[in-house]
Amino acid sequence: MSVFPKSFLWGGAVAAHQTEGAYLADGKGLSIADMLPNGAIQPSVKAITGVYPYHEAIDFYHHYETDLELLAQMGFTVFRTSIAWSRIFPNGDDATPNEAGLAYYERVFAKALSLGMQPLVTLCHFDLPYNLVTQYGGWRNKKLIKLFETYAITVFSRYKDQVKLWITINEINMMFHLPFIGAGLEFEQESEQEKKQLIYQCAHNQLVGSALAVNACHKIIPDAKIGGMIMASAMYPFSCNPDDQLLVLEKEQEGYFFPDIQVRGVYPYYTQKLFKKAGVSIEILPEELDILKEGVIDFVAFSYYFSSAFTSNPEEVSVKDQLIGGVLNPYLKVSDWGWQIDPQGLRYVMNKVYERYQKPIFIVENGLGANDVLENDGSVNDPYRIDYLRQHIAQMALGVIDGVDILGYTTWGPIDLVSASTGELKKRYGFIYVDKNDQGEGDGKRYLKASFYWYKKVIASHGADLI
Numbered sequence: 181m182s183v184f185p186k187s188f189l190w191g192g193a194v195a196a197h198q199t200e201g202a203y204l205a206d207g208k209g210l211s212i213a214d215m216l217p218n219g220a221i222q223p224s225v226k227a228i229t230g231v232y233p234y235h236e237a238i239d240f241y242h243h244y245e246t247d248l249e250l251l252a253q254m255g256f257t258v259f260r261t262s263i264a265w266s267r268i269f270p271n272g273d274d275a276t277p278n279e280a281g282l283a284y285y286e287r288v289f290a291k292a293l294s295l296g297m298q299p300l301v302t303l304c305h306f307d308l309p310y311n312l313v314t315q316y317g318g319w320r321n322k323k324l325i326k327l328f329e330t331y332a333i334t335v336f337s338r339y340k341d342q343v344k345l346w347i348t349i350n351e352i353n354m355m356f357h358l359p360f361i362g363a364g365l366e367f368e369q370e371s372e373q374e375k376k377q378l379i380y381q382c383a384h385n386q387l388v389g390s391a392l393a394v395n396a397c398h399k400i401i402p403d404a405k406i407g408g409m410i411m412a413s414a415m416y417p418f419s420c421n422p423d424d425q426l427l428v429l430e431k432e433q434e435g436y437f438f439p440d441i442q443v444r445g446v447y448p449y450y451t452q453k454l455f456k457k458a459g460v461s462i463e464i465l466p467e468e469l470d471i472l473k474e475g476v477i478d479f480v481a482f483s484y485y486f487s488s489a490f491t492s493n494p495e496e497v498s499v500k501d502q503l504i505g506g507v508l509n510p511y512l513k514v515s516d517w518g519w520q521i522d523p524q525g526l527r528y529v530m531n532k533v534y535e536r537y538q539k540p541i542f543i544v545e546n547g548l549g550a551n552d553v554l555e556n557d558g559s560v561n562d563p564y565r566i567d568y569l570r571q572h573i574a575q576m577a578l579g580v581i582d583g584v585d586i587l588g589y590t591t592w593g594p595i596d597l598v599s600a601s602t603g604e605l606k607k608r609y610g611f612i613y614v615d616k617n618d619q620g621e622g623d624g625k626r627y628l629k630a631s632f633y634w635y636k637k638v639i640a641s642h643g644a645d646l647i
């Protein structure tokens with residue numbers, strides 16, 4: 181028997197730049213993602229291959245109809261994607277929006293709706309218009325707050341009848357780890373302390389921009405829900421040494437800093453300590469505090485991929501490639517990309533977030549990036565992915581039994597796409613294989629993996645049949 185509420189939404193999540201390609205089509209401007217060659221997370225890193233994976237991605241732009249049909253075949257009731265700001269305002273600061281860009285998303289949302297999938301739309305997912313970096317210095321500049329609001333108002337007004345579920349900014353806390361992707365910050369000779377100063381200023385500016393978008397959404401689409409989103413990982417003390425416990429408390433405060441403000445509308449009690457420790461002093465205008473107070477989110481969305489253990493003992497070995505650091509947890513296995521797999525951590529985080537905020541949660545990303553093999557007969561056998569998702573969904577069900585109020589679940593990358601942290605196509609998450617590699621080769625043809633049929637069964641049983 182299913183434990184999930186009737187209204188629970190099942191689906192998958194992608195982002196505009198990681199799927200669409202067509203990077204200059206129909207008046208689109210360059211985004212920061214378009215400046216990243218394969219394997220780079222900052223534009224200054226020179227490409228080994230010279231391939232810019234986001235320029236073509238999986239060409240969803242020209243295949244959205246058939247791709248959405250495949251997703252709908254699995255029974256999706258929700259489809260998460262983002263709007264590329266640079267399709268709507270090619271330079272981010274244009275006086276008028278680009279009609280061709282607006283019309284494109286109208287077609288995408290109409291198609292999704294016609295297939296029974298509710299669009300869940302992120303306003304900005306790691307793809308700021310590049311002009312906002314070169315002309316303004318990214319989110320450090322307060323002018324971006326207004327520009328973001330204008331963009332948000334434009335898309336809310338246009339899609340008010342189509343889109344009732346929104347997220348303001350993807351993984352807003354990611355700017356601490358990936359400042360270019362997360363906030364459009366390019367560094368030159370800055371010291372570590374100066375970098376932190378800039379990142380915290382961006383954090384504040386994005387929070388104000390996000391709150392303005394929330395306010396606008398509530399006014400323009402009163403029957404919509406709009407959430408904030410973080411990258412959530414379960415954080416454990418490596419030992420029962422109280423130093424480790426206090427270290428985790430600190431890490432959690434850094435991680436939950438954003439939703440603490442987005443849910444409560446005020447800076448949390450530990451702010452001064454946090455700023456002092458980081459050695460930063462940022463510009464916060466009095467009227468911005470009012471905006472934060474008003475722009476409170478309706479739900480807390482998060483991605484969950486791994487857990488991390490933290491130790492105060494510098495001798496412990498740290499985990500390579502895990503985005504937020506931490507040490508090897510002897511109880512867990514790691515993925516091909518070094519991320520520590522921890523299904524129970526998902527249940528833990530669900531409880532943690534709900535306990536902290538008492539607002540509905542939405543798990544908007546979860547999945548396994550792996551090396552898949554396309555066989556000669558067109559099949560892809562991915563039992564490791566089924567296993568990963570099965571265990572995570574089982575833990576999510578336990579979280580529901582624990583009493584957590586949850587709106588839905590979207591796996592990350594239901595169709596193969598470009599990886600955000602490595603720019604690779606070979607780090608595949610999909611139920612649908614796309615014939616494209618890191619050298620830009622392949623005919624782009626789609627193939628259904630074994631996990632496709634499995635997830636279809638899961639959805640048909642409303643999460644009861646995980647076998």
Ligand code: BGP
Pocket residue numbers: 195198306350351411483545549592598599600601602607
């Ligand atoms: C999140 C992002 C996604 C995404 C995913 C998987 O951080 O919101 O854009 O790509 O993680 O990460 P990766 O692509 O680096 O494997």
